[in-house]
Every structure is written in structure tokens, then in C-alpha cells.
Amino acid sequence: MLDFPLWKKVSLWVITIAAMLAAVPSIYIATGGEWPDALPQPTVNLGLDLAGGSHLLLEADADAVAEQRLENMEEAVRSAMRRAEPRIRIGDVSTADGRLSFMLDDVADIDRARAILEPMMQGQNLVREWDLSVVDTQRIVLTPTQSGIDNAVNDAMESATEVVRRRIDELGTREPTIIRQGDTRIVVQVPGLEDPQALKDLLGKTAQLEFRLVDEAALPQNVQAGIAPPGSEIFPYAEGTPFEGSSVAVKRLGGIRGDSLTGAQAGVNPENNQNVVNIQFDQQGGQKFAVLSTQNVGKQFAIILDRKVLSTPVFQEPILGGAAQISGTFTAESANELAIQLRSGALPVPLTVIEERTVSAELGQDSIERGLLAMLVGSLAVIALMIATYGRFGVYATVALIINVLILLGIMAVLNTTLTLPGIAGFVLTIGAAVDANVLINERIREERKRGRRVVAAVENGYREASRAIYDANITNFIAGVLLFLFGTGPVRGFAVVLVIGLFTSVFTAVTLTRMWVADWLRAKRPSDINV
Amino acid sequence: MKLLKLVPENTNIKFLKLRVPFFVVSVLLIVLSWAAVFTQGLNYGVDFAGGQEVRLTFEQREEAPVGELRQLVAGLGYGSPVVQEFGAPNVVSIRVPLPEEVEDTPGAATEIGNQVINTIAEQYPGVRTDGNETVSGKVAGEFRQDAVIALLLAMLGVAMYIWIRFEWQFGVGGLFALFHDVSLTLGMFAVFQLEFSLQIIAAILAIIGYSLNDTIVVYDRIRENLKKFRKMPLPELLDLSVNETLARTIMTSLTLLVALLPLLLFGPASLFGMVAAITLGIFIGTYSSIYMAAPLLIWMGVNSDSFVPQESAADIQEKKARGQV
Numbered sequence: 001m002l003d004f005p006l007w008k009k010v011s012l013w014v015i016t017i018a019a020m021l022a023a024v025p026s027i028y029i030a031t032g033g034e035w036p037d038a039l040p041q042p043t044v045n046l047g048l049d050l051a052g053g054s055h056l057l058l059e060a061d062a063d064a065v066a067e068q069r070l071e072n073m074e075e076a077v078r079s080a081m082r083r084a085e086p087r088i089r090i091g092d093v094s095t096a097d098g099r100l101s102f103m104l105d106d107v108a109d110i111d112r113a114r115a116i117l118e119p120m121m122q123g124q125n126l127v128r129e130w131d132l133s134v135v136d137t138q139r140i141v142l143t144p145t146q147s148g149i150d151n152a153v154n155d156a157m158e159s160a161t162e163v164v165r166r167r168i169d170e171l172g173t174r175e176p177t178i179i180r181q182g183d184t185r186i187v188v189q190v191p192g193l194e195d196p197q198a199l200k201d202l203l204g205k206t207a208q209l210e211f212r213l214v215d216e217a218a219l220p221q222n223v224q225a226g227i228a229p230p231g232s233e234i235f236p237y238a239e240g241t242p243f244e245g246s247s248v249a250v251k252r253l254g255g256i257r258g259d260s261l262t263g264a265q266a267g268v269n270p271e272n273n274q275n276v277v278n279i280q281f282d283q284q285g286g287q288k289f290a291v292l293s294t295q296n297v298g299k300q301f302a303i304i305l306d307r308k309v310l311s312t313p314v315f316q317e318p319i320l321g322g323a324a325q326i327s328g329t330f331t332a333e334s335a336n337e338l339a340i341q342l343r344s345g346a347l348p349v350p351l352t353v354i355e356e357r358t359v360s361a362e363l364g365q366d367s368i369e370r371g372l373l374a375m376l377v378g379s380l381a382v383i384a385l386m387i388a389t390y391g392r393f394g395v396y397a398t399v400a401l402i403i404n405v406l407i408l409l410g411i412m413a414v415l416n417t418t419l420t421l422p423g424i425a426g427f428v429l430t431i432g433a434a435v436d437a438n439v440l441i442n443e444r445i446r447e448e449r450k451r452g453r454r455v456v457a458a459v460e461n462g463y464r465e466a467s468r469a470i471y472d473a474n475i476t477n478f479i480a481g482v483l484l485f486l487f488g489t490g491p492v493r494g495f496a497v498v499l500v501i502g503l504f505t506s507v508f509t510a511v512t513l514t515r516m517w518v519a520d521w522l523r524a525k526r527p528s529d530i531n532v
Numbered sequence: 533m534k535l536l537k538l539v540p541e542n543t544n545i546k547f548l549k550l551r552v553p554f555f556v557v558s559v560l561l562i563v564l565s566w567a568a569v570f571t572q573g574l575n576y577g578v579d580f581a582g583g584q585e586v587r588l589t590f591e592q593r594e595e596a597p598v599g600e601l602r603q604l605v606a607g608l609g610y611g612s613p614v615v616q617e618f619g620a621p622n623v624v625s626i627r628v629p630l631p632e633e634v635e636d637t638p639g640a641a642t643e644i645g646n647q648v649i650n651t652i653a654e655q656y657p658g659v660r661t662d663g664n665e666t667v668s669g670k671v672a673g674e675f676r677q678d679a680v681i682a683l684l685l686a687m688l689g690v691a692m693y694i695w696i697r698f699e700w701q702f703g704v705g706g707l708f709a710l711f712h713d714v715s716l717t718l719g720m721f722a723v724f725q726l727e728f729s730l731q732i733i734a735a736i737l738a739i740i741g742y743s744l745n746d747t748i749v750v751y752d753r754i755r756e757n758l759k760k761f762r763k764m765p766l767p768e769l770l771d772l773s774v775n776e777t778l779a780r781t782i783m784t785s786l787t788l789l790v791a792l793l794p795l796l797l798f799g800p801a802s803l804f805g806m807v808a809a810i811t812l813g814i815f816i817g818t819y820s821s822i823y824m825a826a827p828l829l830i831w832m833g834v835n836s837d838s839f840v841p842q843e844s845a846a847d848i849q850e851k852k853a854r855g856q857v
Contacts, residue, residue, distance in 0.1 A: 049802075057671065059638055196664065200642065352639040354668040363587070363662040367800035374799040378791035385787055388536040422734040425806055428795065429738050432788040436745060436780075439787070443780040450541070469752035473745040476693050480686040480744070484737055487682040489675055490579075495734040499741070531535060 002519040022410030042413035047420030052361030053191035058351040060184045065156045100142040107138045156348040166344035196358045207341035209258025214300040218249035238308035260285030264342035266335040275330035286322025294318040371424045390442045396514045397438035404509040420494030430502030437510035440466040539779040551827040565719020572722045577729035582630035582672035584645035585665045592658040596624040619801030635669035679733045701832040709825040731806040739813030746821040762836040
């Protein structure tokens, strides 16, 4: 038990010192220092609750993806039928219950229609994305398959994550974390953020921009009653515009989507001093826009953002340069916000903030200071109590305790884990576990001495007998900690991480290191009695 | 140097003499706790109820206008907010639960949160927002579910280990002691309507961890004594084991309390609930190791044969040869 060969001693010290060294950068930075880049830098990350910053959990509306996909399919089917030679005539297309169905005007077309549609039902990698069936001999029904929807949601989430990253990069904050989580969620963490509202505003819009012709033939009373003429749709004016509360009818077809933009900047219209957003189309989009504006000079068109009308200007002249201006009721900020959103691309699916946690940097700093002070005072009290109770053995326990805290920090730094507020409570519990181990050992040595064993035998027995209980207690806590980490969320995890690492370090320092020191002392001094 | 001795040597306190009344009281407390949880309900914080909590510092004032804030926020029409001082007189926490009708609307919580912050910022220009937590109904529901699963699994996993390392009776005893600790803590939160959040779950976990430590130390000693004193009646043996480990129990509890007290007195305000729960749990955990975990062993029929290695045929033959049988 008390036998420590040289190699064992050396390796114990190497491990101890290496782990303690790993804690140095974290401590140095915590005291306000600037750790040089040239040196290796394992550091403990501070959770947002300590460092200050914003944590947002965004969720995508999977139903919206499915709906969008249905709309796209509707367009694809229409144009495929139109392009067929000879043209296949179809009746109204309905998209009820997430399915798409339409009637063929002529039953004889059924096999041709099938042959055209069948390849469109297949996705990439031969995954079947739609099921096609024929009802009542001439009605074709397209039903999306689950794997088709899953693929679409997955694609949408991947590009949404990319768009979110581009938008946040525009904020110029340092080291944001953007991670996809689960099927439909994105976690955004921005340390040290001052204005979470700006972040939420920026992510709150999908920014799908459309230019569509206004249906000038629509009767105003019908439009206000929500009845659209055939081939048109009704869109409300956006909030804050002069016509807020009323709606406008726009043509379904022949519009341009804003996904072919190459740039967007906020600016001011020199004529009326209004805030505007200047946009540039890519070549294809520019050509489309040129054709649209040339054919419709003098007519009204609607600038639509996220299915709300910003304004309805008139094409004064053909717009040929591929550049356009979005007017509306912008402030300098909202114009800039929209410009960023358009630049970084439209979100393929709306995202909603379903969890937000923001902590100001001041509060974070305050929490750290108070937490550290409390830990310092607590540790001093524990040290005083240990030394008063166990004398020399208490000193060993104390040194082990300090090394324990340093090693724990060092390992957390190497593993790059995050220290949160509940993690500090985990720290306290770890100190408790380490103290308990030494208490168990020392009490046991006292008992063994009382029973009349000689010093070395008492110490040996003390360590051996107490170790059993220590291992059992720590393994049970380890099991609990691992389960908590696997099944817990947020603060529970932050707590579990410290607890689990702390179990190892506290057993190592409280049992192994102190035993080595005690053994050295016993060998050197050969005391006939010990004061414990 | 004269060393401190917290517990006199050779204590012989008859802990288990009163095991029946104590056990009855404890079971009663467990039942009452659950009754309170089910009738009063837990006062869920935003983590579990959904809604929003904002922390504000009124930099230009000595004291936050708590009454006015309550009225102002209630005026928004989302039910009655909880406005309380938080750490300092000019710091408040305002909690607005999520109204039932928007529980399933994903963005509702954030929207209400923005409204609360904007309304207050308009009325009190000098106010600083220190923190804001907004949790939607869906996420809150997931947190509730995750917390329950994590707690149950942790308790079961631990009981399994004790069963394997000791005997099934010890597994049951340990599990029951944990159940006691968790029940009483929950009961306490229900009766006093203290805010119950994810951090409190972390606290309950710490309590479970501590109580386990305690139970296992006592069990370990019981196992040892069962091997050593084969003829001793079980109640007496349990008393002996508890007494032998008493010094350790007191010393460990005391050091933990000494470490926790500063956190309680001047640690971060946001840790207060959690640390208070852990502090309380130290007492509950120690008590349950003695009065729940130990007597159950008597009633489940643990005896000294539990841990004696089965004698091998060779041993028996040898004994026969020596004429000992």
C-alpha cells in the first residue's frame, strides 16, 4: 500500500505537474492577462451565463417547407403539361391536405401525362420523393413521401444555417457559434453581444423578395373583401407603410424572385431623401427584369417582401442595367437590415426564436467575481477546519485539494469544456468529494490507531479500508453524472461535466497523491506515533 | 498540537431504537410532499413553464420601483408578473409566465419578452437590461421531460450499481433513500412555492450525489461489520456501523456547509436558489442514510450470511478432518 517505486513517483508527479500547467493560461486570462498566441493555449471556455452574450435557439417551420415544395411542384406540373407536344390540357390544380391533384381534360392523355410526370417523382440517389396515383380514371394525385419531405427539410436547414451564418457575420461580432441541432433547429451563440434585439430582427425575416405586376383590373371592393380575380393573389401592405391595413391584388405569373441578387446596399434617394435599398441582379435576373419593365412601362408593380407589399411604384421606363431600388418606409436602420438580409440570401424557411438567454457582460463579470470570492472564502474555511482536525494529515489533504482544483481546471482546459454557473456548484461538490475522501481516510487511520495498530499498519489499513468506500461512492456518482450528461440539457450538462471530471481528479489527488506524501514522510521520519 | 475532535470517541447512540417512529414520519413526509406537488403544483420558472424572465438594474435609483413595475407589466395583459428584488435593492427580476392560449405558438414567448423590455425601457430610460431568458412552451415541455428522464435514469443506474456491488437489499435501500431525498426536496419547493428551474434540478442531482456518498459509506461499514461480527443482532450492528462512521459524517457535512455558506451569503444571486437547495439537501441526505437506508435492511432480512464467501468443499473437508464440525 505504501510502496512507491521510483517510476511510479516520477509518473505521478509528471501527470500532476502537466495537468496543473494546463490550467495556467485559463488562470492568467481570468486575472486579466493576455496569453501570447505563440504558446499553446488550452483554455476553459466560459459559458454565456458567465461571459455574457446571447444564446438563441431557432426553429424552422417544417410545414412551411412542405408547403413551399408543394407550390413548386404545382408550377413544375403546369409548365410540364404546357410544354408537352401536343399540350396536355388540365383543369384546376388543387393543393389540399398537402397533396396535389388535378383533372385531365382528356382521358386519352393519361399515359402521356404519367410518362412525363414519373421522372419528376424521383429525387436524388433514386429516392422516391412523390407517389403518383390515378383516381377516377382521369384525376392524377401526387402525394409527397416522408423521405421526400425529410430531404427537403434537411436541404432547407442546411442552407438556412448558412444564411444565418452570413447574416450574423455582418454584425461583426467575435466568434459566433452556429450549429444545427436535431432536424429543425439551429443554435446560435454570440458571446459578448450588446444588442440581442438587432440579432433577432436580423434573423426574424426570411427576406424573400418578389417583384410582381399589380392586377390593375381587380375591383377595389373585391380586393378589400379578399376576393382575387382569376390568375391573381391578394397581398396585404406591410406594417408601417402608408397603406397599412389594406391589400393589393398582384398577378400570379410573370414576376421575378429576389434569389438572383448579387448585391444589396442601403442608400438614400437624393430626390426625396427617402431611405432605400439598392439592389443588383445577376445577369439572368437582370435580363428578366429588363424584359418585365420594358413590356410594362407605365404599369404598376408591387415590391413584395415575405408576402407583404412594401410599395407599388410604376415602371417609368425600361430598367436595363440590372440594378433596381426598393422603396418603402424605411429608417436608416431598417434599410440596412434589409440590405444585409438580401445580401446574405433569403432563408428557405422561416425561423422562430423558441429560446433566448441573454446575459450582459457586466452581470457575467459580476457572477464570476462573486463566485470566485465565495469559493476562495469557502476553501480557506475548509482548509482551516481540515488542518485543525487532522494536523499534518490535514495539511496533506489541503495541498491535495489545491492541486485538485488546478488539475480539474487544467483537464477542463485541455478538453476545451465550458464552465457555466451551475458548473461552479459542481466545483463545490467536487471539493466536497475530495474532502470527504480524506476525511474517510483520516478517520479510518484514527480508528486503526485506537485499536492499537502500529503507525505504518494503521496508515496502510486506513487507506485500504477507506478506499473501498471512496471508490464505491465515486463510481455511483460517476454513473449518475454520465447519465445526466447524456440525458440532461443546458445547466444540468454543465454541472455533470464538472462533476464527472472532478470525480477522477478528486480520487487521484485525495487518495493517490496524499498516500505518496504520507509514505515518503513515514519512510523518512519513521515516527512511533502520529497525531491524527 | 491538540487536534479538534468534533465527535467524542466511542459514541454509542442508539439511532435505530426509534427507527419505526422515524420511518413512519418519513413515509408520511414523502406522502405529504407528493400530495403538495400534485395539489399545489411546483412554481415553475421560465425553464419549465415557458415565458420570460428579465433582470434589470435601475442605475440611477437606490431602489427599484417594484410596485410600479408590477402594474406596468400587468397592464400588458399577460397575467400577473412576479416582480422581485434580486441581489440588490435596485436590481429586479421580472417573470412573466406564458399565457396558456399561446403555449403552442413558437415565437410567442420572445414577442412577449420584447414587449416587456421595450415597455419598461420607455418608461424608465435609465434602466439596464442585465439578462433576459425567454423559453417557448415547446422547449419548456422538452426541458420538463428531459429533467424527469435524467433524474429517473440517474437514480436507477445508481441503484443497479449498489445492487451489483452489495446485495439487492442494499440497492432497494439506497434507491428508497434517494427517493426520500428527491420527494422531500420537491415537497419543500411545492409547499413554499419556491421557483423551480433547471438549476434546481442540478441541485437535486448534487443532493442525490451527496446522499449517495453518505449511504454508501454507511453501507460499506455495515458490510464490513456483517463479515466481522457474525453473531451480532442486525439492529445493534447497524447502530455500531452508524456510530463508527459518525465522525466522518459530521466532519464531511460540516466542511461542505462551510464551503457552501459563502456561496449562499455572497455568491452570485442567480446561484442562491440552487445553493440553498443543496445546503438543505445535506441535512435531508444525512438523515435518510441513517433512518431510511439502514432500517430497510432489517426489514428486508439482511443477515450475516449475505457477505460471507461460500465455503468451498475443500474447506469443509479440512474442517471435518480437524474435527471442527
